[in-house]
Structure formats: C-alpha cells, structure tokens
Amino acid sequence: MRGSDRIEQIYRDVVRRNPGETEFHQAVKEVLETLGPVLDKHPEYAEHKIIERLCEPERQLIFRVPWQDDRGEVQIARGFRVGFNSALGPYKGGLRFHPSVYLGIVKFLGFEQTFKNALTGLPIGGAKGGADFDPKGKSDGEIMRFCQSFMTTLYHYLGEYTDVPAGDIGVGTREIGYLFGQYKRITNRYESGVLTGKSPQWGGSLVRREATGYGTVYFVEEMLKARGDGLEGKTCTVSGSGNVALHVIEKLQQLGAKVVACSDSNGVIYDEQGVDLQVLKQLKEVERRRIRHYVEHRGAAQYLENGCIWDIPCQVALPCATQNELDEASARRLVENGCIAVGEGANMPTTPGGVRVFLNAGVAYAPGKAANAGGVATSALEMQQNASRDAWTFEYTERRLREIMQNIHRDCFETAKEFGSPGNYVIGANIVGFRRVAQAMLAFGVI
Ligand code: NDP
DSSP states (O other): OOHHHHHHHHHHHHHHHHHOOOHHHHHHHHHHHHHHHHHOHHHHHHHHHHHHHHHHHHHEEEEEEEEEEEEOOOOEEEEEEEEEESSSSEEEEEEOOTTOOHHHHHOOOOOOHHHHHHTTTTSSOOOEESSOOOTTOOOOHHHHHHHHHHHHHHHHGGBBTTTEEBBTTBBBHHHHHHHHHHHHHHTOOOOGGGGGSSGGGOOOOOOOOHHHHHHHHHHHHHHHHHHTTSTTOOEEEOOOOOOHHHHHHHHHHHOOEEEEEESSSSSEEEEEEOOOHHHHHIIIIIOOOOOGGGGHHHTEEEEEEEEGGGOOSSEEOOOOOOOOBBOOHHHHHHHHTTOEEEEESSSSOOHHHHHHHHHHTOOOOOHHHHHHHHHHHHHHHHHHHHHOOOOOOHHHHHHHHHHHHHHHHHHHHHHHHHHTTOOOHHHHHHHHHHHHHHHHHHHHHHO
C-alpha cells in the first residue's frame, strides 16, 4: 500500500475510534497529511504500525474533582491526564483549567506535545491534562482548594521519572504552587522534578515563565533571517494577554519591533503608538483584571469590544490565545494587509484553511509545535537543574533557550528541504518530530 493510502486509512480509524473529538481529529490529520513520503522512505514504520500506535494514547485518566466554594457549596469538576507517548522520556506537558476542556482537547494537546517535545531534542515524552474548571473570578482560597483536590487524585500517577505536568491556560505559578504543596504534603517527599513552572524561589528555573513567548519570537526571528529580513521596525499584533502573549510582546519590543494590538476573550486593545507593556503587566499579572481597563491608562488607545485582532494590519502576526482562533477569512485579511510572517505561540491557533492561505501566499508560517516549543524545552532545563540541585543564571538559561530554538528552526528548515518543500515549516516540524519518536519506538519493540 502507498504511504498516502495507508495514512488515509489510519485517519479514518482514528475518527471512528474517537468519536466527537474534533480537535483531536484535526491535530492528527494535520500531522498525518505530511507523513506519506516518510512512510514511502521508511517501510519499517508501516510494518511496525508506528503511526497507528502513536495515535493511541498510552494511558488516559478521567477523574472527579470535588471542591468547596467560598459559600461552602460543593462543586464538581472533571479532571483529565493523558499520557500520550513516553518513547523519549517521562510524560511531559501542561495542565489547562478552562471550561472548554474535555477529552478531545486534552488529546489534541497531548498528541501535539509528543512531536513538540521530540523537536526540542530533550528527553521528554508527550502528555497533557487539565480540568473543565473555570478559574475566572475565583478567589485565591477557591483556587487553592480546587488545586488540592485535583492533586489528591492525580498524584498517584505522577513522578519525576513517570509524568511531570506544568502550566497552560489558567495554570500559572500560583496554581503550580498549590499543586506542588499538596503533592509534597501527601507523598512526604520534596520531589522538585515532579512539576515544572515552579517559582524560582523554591525550585523553579529562571526564564521558564518567559520561555514560551521568548522562544516563539526567536523562532520568528530565525525564519525572517532565513529570508534575509529581521524583526527590527516590524509592526506586530499578538492575540491573548496571558503568559505567552505578555512575553512575546516583551521580546518583540526588546528586538525593536512595534506591537500595536493584543486581546482577551472579550475584546481587542489597539494602541497605534505601541502597547505599553508595563501597564499591561500591571493589569494582568498584578491586578488580574480584563484588558479593557488598559484604555484608562493610555488615553490614545482603543478598546474594541468583541473585535477581531486579525483585522488590524501588521507585518507579523502572533496568535497566542487558543486553538482555532485564526480562521481562513482572518488569514486572508492578514495577507491582504501585508502580513509576511506568522508565529504560533498558542497550540493549533490557525484552522487548516488558514494554514493553507498562509502557505499558498508564501507567508513565513511557524506552526505551534515548533514555534512554542521553548516553554517545554525550558521545563526540561528546569528538570535538569532539579536533578543536579543546581540553579542557573537568567543569562545562561536564556542562551540555552535561544540555542534550542535556533536548532529547532534549522532542523525544520533542512528537513522541509530534504522532502522537497523548502520553507514549509509544517512539513519540517512534523517529520523531524515524528522520526525521533518513531526511531525510539522501533528500538523498544512492540510495547
Ligand atoms: P493564559 O491562561 O496565561 O492566557 C490565555 C490567554 O488567551 C488569555 O488572554 C485568554 O483570555 C485568552 N483565551 C483563552 N481562551 C480563549 C478563547 N476561547 N477565546 C479567546 N481568547 C482566549 O495561557 P497561556 O498564555 O499560558 O497559553 C496561551 C496559549 O499558549 C495556549 O494555546 C497554550 O496551550 C499555549 N502554550 C502555552 C505554554 C506555556 O508555557 N504557558 C507552552 C506552549 C503553548 P481570557 O482571559 O479572556 O480567557
């Protein structure tokens, strides 16, 4: 059977075996579509059913998370942890707390994570987890009680050599603190390496907080460099205003670019003179308020309620909020308005139609699994520091991050060329990640 026919059959089976999980189907399809030529070149992967095995998570946990709100009322959320693939190392991937979380989202993220982690070249497998808990508007006490209940079930399945979660949407340093505190209390072990994204005051790595955003910008910088261009003076828009978005904005500004817009799920801030990062950080990180309050500090800026950030002209667009936030129509508008590069800080933010528009228009397009791999890479550096009971300086850690992003870019770039699609980072990233995992799986036999 030809590689592409085999792939089609595998995809049909994935849809049949995982009904209703549309985001998971989408993520699998996007990867599988690029692997036909790899199967033709490596018949051993087909013979050992490597792709079929890769599409089936190694383990999936769904659990009840009961907790009490501030009025004493009992609430029940649903928790998830999917260990997708451990061929290259212990399960590694973030936890997302958001009302939209269900098994299909966790599986899409875990699947993506497997390839992303392989791309880093570091010894980490792929996983993801979370809960359909909405942290918005909750008090510190409610967040703490929720995290403690979540960890009380999950801790059985974690360990620095088994499964090492981190943050994602709705899970930052505060939540990781509560989760780690409960793990330590139940297990009677100060096992730093069991969670990453910890505060540097108690076992976290410097640069981890910044890493996803900084890494995304480094990747975009490399793409532009490969085209004889750079970030200096470029007008950029960045969706979201969470951890990834804030640090994308910070690094873009450090490298001389101008960020004119950012957003949250309610609206868009347009600040033609350039976003004031200090104001934004104060609002989001300290006061935990909505971005609409930004205009109270910057009179010239506009708040566009329910606006679409992709309507704002830019040369570089960085989607850093959530999956499928940038559709085909938005991609067309971006291209018409002169966008030349897109770097995905979020996971799968561009729909398949949007990706096609970018590739056909020759936009330098960096898929999330390559562009935002700096976060998990720095988590792996945090694990290294924990294992050696060491703490590296900011400068050293950032240098390591930058080298990792440059290496990922080079590997994707060269592999895309090898497979006859120069400049196509989708093909490059999928094939590099897949080959690394596949080689390890072959070595381990049928497990
Ligand atoms: P945060 O929770 O810190 O921020 C998320 C941001 O995205 C908020 O501004 C939020 O707005 C917005 N957002 C979330 N859901 C939606 C939605 N449905 N529609 C519109 N906007 C939305 O999360 P992160 O910054 O950590 O994560 C952002 C993205 O980056 C995610 O896709 C995540 O998977 C990815 N990522 C994160 C990594 C990390 O290290 N944190 C690593 C690699 C990827 P609002 O407050 O209104 O909800």
